[in-house]
Amino acid sequence: EPEVTQTPSHQVTQMGQEVILRCVPISNHLYFYWYRQILGQKVEFLVSFYNNEISEKSEIFDDQFSVERPDGSNFTLKIRSTKLEDSAMYFCASKTASSYNSPLHFGNGTRLTVT
Amino acid sequence: DQQVKQNSPSLSVQEGRISILNCDYTNSMFDYFLWYKKYPAEGPTFLISISSIKDKNEDGRFTVFLNKSAKHLSLHIVPSQPGDSAVYFCAASSGSNFGNEKLTFGTGTRLTIIP
Numbered sequence: 557e558p559e560v561t562q563t564p565s566h567q568v569t570q571m572g573q574e575v576i577l578r579c580v581p582i583s584n585h586l587y588f589y590w591y592r593q594i595l596g597q598k599v600e601f602l603v604s605f606y607n608n609e610i611s612e613k614s615e616i617f618d619d620q621f622s623v624e625r626p627d628g629s630n631f632t633l634k635i636r637s638t639k640l641e642d643s644a645m646y647f648c649a650s651k652t653a654s655s656y657n658s659p660l661h662f663g664n665g666t667r668l669t670v671t
Numbered sequence: 672d673q674q675v676k677q678n679s680p681s682l683s684v685q686e687g688r689i690s691i692l693n694c695d696y697t698n699s700m701f702d703y704f705l706w707y708k709k710y711p712a713e714g715p716t717f718l719i720s721i722s723s724i725k726d727k728n729e730d731g732r733f734t735v736f737l738n739k740s741a742k743h744l745s746l747h748i749v750p751s752q753p754g755d756s757a758v759y760f761c762a763a764s765s766g767s768n769f770g771n772e773k774l775t776f777g778t779g780t781r782l783t784i785i786p
Contacts, residue, residue, distance in 0.1 A: 560714070591774075599715065599760065599776040612773055647714050659705055660774060662714035 558582045560663035562648050568669045569638055577633045577666045579648030588631045589649040589660060590623065592616075599647065605631065638670045674698045675763050677777035685785050690748040692780050694761030697742065701763040705774070706735060706746045709758045718759075719746070751784045758782070 561580045569575050581588050590602040604611040605623055613621075622634045631650075635642055645667050649660040676695045684690045692706075702723035707715035721728040721735045721744065728735050734747045748755055761777040 562714075598778050599762075599774075601773045601775070604773060614773075649714075659717040659720055661717065662707075664712065664714045 560648055560650055560661055562646075562663035562666050564666060565664065566667045566669070568671065571640055571670055572637050575635050575638055575668065577635075577646050577648075577668070579631045579633075579663055580629050581631055581648065581650030582652075582661055583629070585650035585652050585661070587611075587651045588623075588625070589651075590633045591647045591649060591662075592644040593647065593665075594641075594644040602633075602646075635668075638668075640670050643668055643670045674701075675761055675775050675777040677759075677761055677780050679780050680778070681781040681783070683783045683785055684751045686753060687750045690746075690751045690755065690782055690784070692746040692748075692759050692761075692782065694744050694746075694777055695742055696744075696763050698763070698765070698775070699742070700765040701775075703764045704735070704737060704744050705762045705764075706733075707760045707762060707776075708755075709760060709779070715760055748782075751782075753784050753786055756782060756784045 560582055563578045567575055588605040591599050592602055593599045601614050603613040603617045603623055620636045624632050645665040647665045648663045651660050652658050674697050705720040706718040708718050709715045719730050719733045719735050721737050726737050732748055737744045758779045758781050760779045762774040764774050
């Protein structure tokens with residue numbers, strides 16, 4: 557079964573550094589998402605992306621965050637200057653456009669640790 | 672802002688019996704509801720969904736019930752199997768966000784199936 561793949565599985569970075577989290581969505585999917593889960597908290601929506609632009613973003617997704625689909629397969633989340641509170645599991649997700657009621661498919665996540 | 676609540680953080684059920692996981696929501700604009708299962712170190716895996724035009728949806732051992740007047744949904748797993756031990760998340764979205772599918776998640780219920 558096709559799946560969403562994320563790399564790396566674990567990223568450790570120092571505060572203030574830039575990180576790029578990478579995702580390869582399922583190939584025929586057209587809608588892409590980033591979610592995150594801080595340890596012990598809910599899974600939270602960050603951003604949705606369709607047709608090469610952001611469709612919606614949460615208040616968490618401030619100017620430090622950006623997303624890009626640099627080619628036909630990758631979908632990246634960049635955090636420009638990481639803060640301690642950015643430490644979390646970051647999940648990429650994608651969905652097909654075949655119907656409204658089609659579920660999001662999630663990757664296994666990247667654990668980001670900011671020291 | 673707890674728009675989706677799962678009031679039971681954990682649940683233990685004997686193998687072969689029925690597991691019932693509950694979820695309440697407050698936002699009356701939600702019209703699509705999903706259940707995801709999550710194992711440690713993996714992303715959420717889609718289980719089953721229900722649209723607000725239905726009150727029940729069944730898929731094998733999994734049945735989701737929706738009570739719109741009570742703003743309550745439940746997931747029934749029968750019979751429960753050891754492989755069902757995981758964290759279960761309830762999620763909801765609004766049709767006004769078609770394609771954007773900003774999912775709002777509950778905090779999860781850890782289900783343990785006792786052999």
